[in-house]
Amino acid sequence: MSVRKPEWKDRDKMTVLNRPQPRVDGPLKATGRAVYTHDVRLPRMVYARLVLHSYSRAVVESVDLQPALDTTGVVAAGRLKEAGEALIYLGDDSAYAWVAATSPEAARDGARALRAKFADKAQSLVTREASLSSGAPEIIEGSRRIEGNVSGERSRGELDEVREAIAAAPTQITATYELPIQHHLCLETHGHVVDYDGNQATIYASTQMVSDSVGEYASLLGLSADRVRVVCEVMGGGFGSKFGAGLEGRVACEIAKELKRPVHLMLDRHQEFQMAGNRSGTVATLSGGVDASGRLLAMTAEVDRLGGVGGGSFPSPPYIYSAEQSATTMRSVHTAMDGNRAMRAPGHPQASFAMESMMEELAAAGGFDSVEIRKRNLEDKVWHRHLDRVAAAIGWESHPNRTGPGREATDGWAEGIGFGCATWRAGGRPGAGAEVRILPDGSVISACGVQDLGTGARTYVAGIVAEELGLPLGAVTPRIGDSDLPPGVASGGSVTTGSVAPAILDAAYNARVAFEERLAESTDIAVGDFTFEGSRVRGPEGSGFDLGFAEAASLLGTRPVIASGSFKSELAASGVLHGAQAARVRVDTFTGRVEVVKMVAIHDQGLILNRLALTSQINGGLTKALSYGLLEQRVVDEDNGWFLNANMESYKAVGMQEIPEIEVILDDEDDRPVTGMAEAPVIPGHSAIANAIFNACGARVRTMPFTPDRVLEALAARG
Amino acid sequence: MTRPPGDALPERDGPHEGPTDASPTTASSGITRRLFLGGAGAAAASTTLSQPSAAQPVKARLKVRTLSGTARVKLRINGSERELEVEPRTTLLSALRHHLARPLTGTKEVCDRGNCGACTVMIDGKPQYSCLTLAVRLEGREITTVEGLGSPEDMSAVQQAFCDKDALMCGFCTPGFVVASEACLSKYPDADLETIREQLSGNICRCGTQPHILKAVEAARDTRRGEESR
Numbered sequence: 001m002s003v004r005k006p007e008w009k010d011r012d013k014m015t016v017l018n019r020p021q022p023r024v025d026g027p028l029k030a031t032g033r034a035v036y037t038h039d040v041r042l043p044r045m046v047y048a049r050l051v052l053h054s055y056s057r058a059v060v061e062s063v064d065l066q067p068a069l070d071t072t073g074v075v076a077a078g079r080l081k082e083a084g085e086a087l088i089y090l091g092d093d094s095a096y097a098w099v100a101a102t103s104p105e106a107a108r109d110g111a112r113a114l115r116a117k118f119a120d121k122a123q124s125l126v127t128r129e130a131s132l133s134s135g136a137p138e139i140i141e142g143s144r145r146i147e148g149n150v151s152g153e154r155s156r157g158e159l160d161e162v163r164e165a166i167a168a169a170p171t172q173i174t175a176t177y178e179l180p181i182q183h184h185l186c187l188e189t190h191g192h193v194v195d196y197d198g199n200q201a202t203i204y205a206s207t208q209m210v211s212d213s214v215g216e217y218a219s220l221l222g223l224s225a226d227r228v229r230v231v232c233e234v235m236g237g238g239f240g241s242k243f244g245a246g247l248e249g250r251v252a253c254e255i256a257k258e259l260k261r262p263v264h265l266m267l268d269r270h271q272e273f274q275m276a277g278n279r280s281g282t283v284a285t286l287s288g289g290v291d292a293s294g295r296l297l298a299m300t301a302e303v304d305r306l307g308g309v310g311g312g313s314f315p316s317p318p319y320i321y322s323a324e325q326s327a328t329t330m331r332s333v334h335t336a337m338d339g340n341r342a343m344r345a346p347g348h349p350q351a352s353f354a355m356e357s358m359m360e361e362l363a364a365a366g367g368f369d370s371v372e373i374r375k376r377n378l379e380d381k382v383w384h385r386h387l388d389r390v391a392a393a394i395g396w397e398s399h400p401n402r403t404g405p406g407r408e409a410t411d412g413w414a415e416g417i418g419f420g421c422a423t424w425r426a427g428g429r430p431g432a433g434a435e436v437r438i439l440p441d442g443s444v445i446s447a448c449g450v451q452d453l454g455t456g457a458r459t460y461v462a463g464i465v466a467e468e469l470g471l472p473l474g475a476v477t478p479r480i481g482d483s484d485l486p487p488g489v490a491s492g493g494s495v496t497t498g499s500v501a502p503a504i505l506d507a508a509y510n511a512r513v514a515f516e517e518r519l520a521e522s523t524d525i526a527v528g529d530f531t532f533e534g535s536r537v538r539g540p541e542g543s544g545f546d547l548g549f550a551e552a553a554s555l556l557g558t559r560p561v562i563a564s565g566s567f568k569s570e571l572a573a574s575g576v577l578h579g580a581q582a583a584r585v586r587v588d589t590f591t592g593r594v595e596v597v598k599m600v601a602i603h604d605q606g607l608i609l610n611r612l613a614l615t616s617q618i619n620g621g622l623t624k625a626l627s628y629g630l631l632e633q634r635v636v637d638e639d640n641g642w643f644l645n646a647n648m649e650s651y652k653a654v655g656m657q658e659i660p661e662i663e664v665i666l667d668d669e670d671d672r673p674v675t676g677m678a679e680a681p682v683i684p685g686h687s688a689i690a691n692a693i694f695n696a697c698g699a700r701v702r703t704m705p706f707t708p709d710r711v712l713e714a715l716a717a718r719g
Numbered sequence: 720m721t722r723p724p725g726d727a728l729p730e731r732d733g734p735h736e737g738p739t740d741a742s743p744t745t746a747s748s749g750i751t752r753r754l755f756l757g758g759a760g761a762a763a764a765s766t767t768l769s770q771p772s773a774a775q776p777v778k779a780r781l782k783v784r785t786l787s788g789t790a791r792v793k794l795r796i797n798g799s800e801r802e803l804e805v806e807p808r809t810t811l812l813s814a815l816r817h818h819l820a821r822p823l824t825g826t827k828e829v830c831d832r833g834n835c836g837a838c839t840v841m842i843d844g845k846p847q848y849s850c851l852t853l854a855v856r857l858e859g860r861e862i863t864t865v866e867g868l869g870s871p872e873d874m875s876a877v878q879q880a881f882c883d884k885d886a887l888m889c890g891f892c893t894p895g896f897v898v899a900s901e902a903c904l905s906k907y908p909d910a911d912l913e914t915i916r917e918q919l920s921g922n923i924c925r926c927g928t929q930p931h932i933l934k935a936v937e938a939a940r941d942t943r944r945g946e947e948s949r
Contacts, residue, residue, distance in 0.1 A: 023887070269829065454888035620927025623930075648830040
């Protein structure tokens, strides 16, 4: 039976894909042999570091490099700001110098030796209130002036009309929800090793876009793109923050041009907090009214996005839910701090918290079941199925308080359940390419320049080819993370799998056809009549052709099969992605401490390439959401403009003691082809936790994170 | 090690064990409670605490050693002697990653402040943050890094379990977790889930491998005990 075009096999016939597969790079990572950008060591390499100021707004009076240059081990130093220049915001704009030395210790010595003098600008402007106060100076002046520190104001809908509709509704809620600035906290900081010899360059980058970044590094080095290679075989986390060279890449290239020695420039942890981006904070006032059936008749939202000098993110309410009428007004309020960057589902976790909290408050106010009110306002039945699944898994049916909060027991402990929904877009986009080689000894290479952030891309780059050629996973060697290979796509928007997997399949199919053509030359079996299965290549019954894969490959003589492939949209999913999550928490009403007991998630995701890696992706979303909901926040000193917790001691992130029981339900009912699973699972977990806290004891915490003090305040505010 | 002239050294230049490892009230530690509390001071305590197995009480000595410039040290890393020249302030983490002739970069630098566990190594089999350990103090000690626990072709039970249970994603926290897990199971061969959580609570992961790490360590425990993994 001949196959005329690349297509995914039936799922139940798959032997490599749709199975739990340990990652092919597991052994390298578990034994410390995987080489990250931070680990690259080259002869004559220098260690460079940026020198950052710690105050939010300042003016440079002088930068004296000589003490740095006189420091033992320092090879070079440079200014990034000249006398009279302003440091406008606490971020990459705080960098005023760099030092390069023969060791990291010497580089730090040089940085400390630098003599820089600053005059402070009057006001630090690191809070929304400060930026909006009357008489507040403008953070960005001149040609890119931001008037009143507010920008991007957009209104939609008829505010007065909608407000009237809310007022007339049987059940109404108005509340203000606040979220802090969150940090990506990539364990490997941002940075590069730039190896430039004056003629060509190899850039080792901790990046989410290997192929797409060649042009930028080429232009920074003054080279044509054909002389630039970007390499990132493994990287220690990006979460949306690692697109582009950044200031650290620009400076590394400048130093490389000057010294013509390899330059290792990585941010340290404090710098990573200060200048490597963040998830924007939010102040959102929502107002909504439901009818007697729980249907959302009308809602308004007034949203301030807090993205530092950036615009911030927030998708328009009612977000996943639908309302008969809605009106929103949204704007960016700027502070003199590092601009927000994309962070895993930008804006969505923020919108989720506001919407899911409001829905829960409406449910409690009107006496509606938490699951039923959500279904009432979600047309798409996939969410209904998802909510039912997580409700069953969390034990909703037997839970005592389903239409309003409970109360704590006499020992002070209360237990509750909360829900949240997720959405994203399925599919990929054109641009990815791949090459598959079948070598005469039977070994196989699958190559694509795409990066693997820890998602498992490397494994499916091999796995898709193995599946197509009837081989085990270990029989295909993947090559990724190199701009010399066929192009990958930038890993943003969860498009990587949906873009790259189709290209790999296309190349695998083309390689198989090309192999068959070569075999057909020396047999009388037609192309399309070969079967690749169980590491063997067989002709039709009666043909007598039945060889092991390697033996069949040996018929290639000395000429390998080389085939390429590219993205085919019919091989990727499209449409909407859905998901639902539930959390069960215990609240100690004496101390305000919240313990997450269990989290459950279901997300549709089309064809599952690796059930183990997919589960890990969803685990990652849940643990991040727990961390966001209970622990993480940036803390600033309002007067001095200092970033107080720019370290991993005081910026709290989830640890082993907080990990709950987690149940991930893989949704095999979604029969679409491949799509990514990166952003959807990180969206609603913290909302489910907030709702669970409320469900447990009536404490409505409207400001994240839900620290004990806030839980106690909310308990005190109970009616 | 190079010694500045005229400095008398304490009897043995060993690393500070830490108060929990050498109780000042234990006779075998060589210090009596009276000596410890009787005005000998912190310097004396640290001198004597570094010799927990001394048979007799050691006379308190208020001595300060000064090291400057670089020092040539021989470190025993993963069973091999490695010679290097480092400043006294060089952490073991930096020594491994930057100052060895053939650097060992498996141990990761993430916070450099003892907040995250990515730099975890073993010193004489005990887990320790290498970013908070000075290289010059480790002569005579057995240093084990993640590379020393196994190779890709020959992984330890813990490393194999991390692969099998998908307890790694970006992999940057993995070396620290692997070392901490090995240390946990060496100390507690029958560790239950609570113990595993506690012993790994000094390690941070950002990608979300924690649930699978717990499964991996349980599986490795069972493998090491010779039972069939559940």
